[in-house]
Amino acid sequence: MRRTDFDHIVRLGWLSPVGTAAVDYGRAYWGVVQVPLYSAAAVALLPQTRPHIDWRQIRRTGPGRRSPLAALQPAAPEADTAFLAEVARIAAMAYRLVMTITDAVRRATQKRITGREEELGEDAAKMAPGWSAEQLRGVLGEDILAELMAGPDWPQLARQLVGLQQAGVDLGTFLPQMGRMTAGVHQAVAANIARTKAEGTARWADLLRTAMPEGLVREAILAVRNRVKR
Template identity: 40%
Template sequence: MATPTPEERVGEAFTESAVEAVQTAVMAARLVMAIADAARRHQQRKQKGKEDDLPTAEEAVTEVGKDVQRLLPSDVSTVLMGEADWPQLAQQLLALRKAGVDLDQVLPRVGEIGVNVRDQVAAKAEGAGTDEWVRAVRETLPAGPVREAILTSPAWPEMAATMARLEEKSVNVCEVLAAAHNEVLAVDQAVAKGLGAAAEPVMSRDAQLSYGPLTTGLDLPRDYDLSDREQTLTKLAIDPQENQRYTRWVREAMPGREREADLLVAACKWPLLAARMAHMESEGEPVREHLARLAQDTSWQDGPAAQLGMRLVVAASDALCRPASDGPGESRTMVNTSAARTTSPSVDPTKTARTAATAEAGTAPHRQTGPAPKSGQTR
């Protein structure tokens, strides 16, 4: 038997993940229907002292089969009706109808639950295959339109699969990405110019106000808008799974302080903290050990209640930036003098940025990245 090609293996993996997603959706649908049947039985025992007898399997399959096909998503209904215990499930559904339940109202809701579960499983399976390449793109390319275009493209899963196939053939994918960056950036700027748009984004007010200890050393775009969290996370190359993981780490680091943890995650500058955690992860730093300082040093509690969210952001940034060897009370928060000059009312931040920059489009000077490696591992 011939060994499957990389393309065939990718296709098989996609098929397997799709089947698993639908099967999980069916499990969820069966659970909801079992709960509904249990409620029916309980109510009948309570009101009448006994449960009604189930209709025959033949009658149930005949009466509700078409309804299931009509009211549930086709992939879910096909798997559900193909299982060995489908006649028993049909009996439960018909018993619900005879008890006064409108299946035209219930089954679509069951279908919605199943679809949500199916899509979550599918997204997780897809993310498992692309997460490493999201990280590779983020670590190889500077923040800007090229990186954002890659990670937000509908073709991203296909791009990630292509990168995996190239790596299997011993190609240095990061070197390819780095070599292509300037060419693709030129294309992006040419298209922007043709459409009458500015090729280089101006520094947004949020980027100006956040410039300093919170962002020093991070590879950030110049035009993020913290009022649009989803778009900002996309610009920072933080995918939903990563954001959920960082949120969970904060809550685990602050046991018994759920309100404060939620307040920190809800802060408008949370995406910048998430970007810091992502950067630390890429450097192999123990993010959760740093976050544990939030519970060890609770000086952020002192002050007006209205400013608690801001104090938590500063404390989290300080906890993440200090070396792991520092004790919980050894805060090293300090003024960033270049940032202070940049944000001074007498100086235009964009002018300062241009004089200090190395002419890398779309990236602030203190966020410049070094040249991509010319050899070695892709990640």
């Protein structure tokens, strides 16, 4: 993709910087410049969140030619905010569901083997929210993590993660799997909501059932979606 096309994407409000980095171009040029940084996940999701755009055409547009995005105007900011917030909310629900099941398995296994469930000590419970946030940062999308941390059940979710770690679960293997699962849910939900809105249909549930395999995660997403609609 050309720099001019990317600039139009930013102009349209489809991407926003998540930070900056200082780059020293040397005294002969511009010196130290603050360069905006963008989320790789947000960039990768553009074809899903903007399915009405012909991304192949954009990639094929040669140097010196006008960008296909130049004629587009930014949408109302609140529309994108609501859309992305809903996607993050549903992906966070998938995380909650898997963690609840995993914690139940952990407790049942401990009770079967030792005769009792292991509970966190007071100090571990206090440090759980901060420690868990650090473990999940970079594994989950920032929007999903923010949604989880804003929820009233975050202390419980944090304690569940600490409980798994203390029970001997290899978080180095477990958390990347959770990250891939939530990213897959995020991508599938974003694609289906965007496609449904673009088509002007009410086929969201049918599209999701087509895009995701049958299981607890899919049914939980459908249940959350129904509650959001009401």
